[in-house]
Amino acid sequence: MVTLYALDGCPYCETVHDTLADHGIDYETIWTEPLHSDRNEVKRVSGQRSVPVIIDEERGVTMAESENICSFIERSLA
Secondary structure, three states: OEEEEEOOOOHHHHHHHHHHHHOOOOOEEEEOOOOHHHOHHHHHHHOOOOOOEEEEOOOOEEEEOHHHHHHHHHHHHO
């Protein structure tokens, strides 16, 4: 299962959404709070409060930064 932590209106999150969709990958989106200080769940799973964050439980991967995530999707999930 792939989970994406994202913020509505975030262009970096949209890039990751588009990459997942372009490759037909099923995933769950967890929408985060706009304020960094309210993103405790993101910090708990990734050690940071920034989004996007992707979690691939099957491969044991937790990753941030949209460019890194998109590269991972294209290398490992597509």
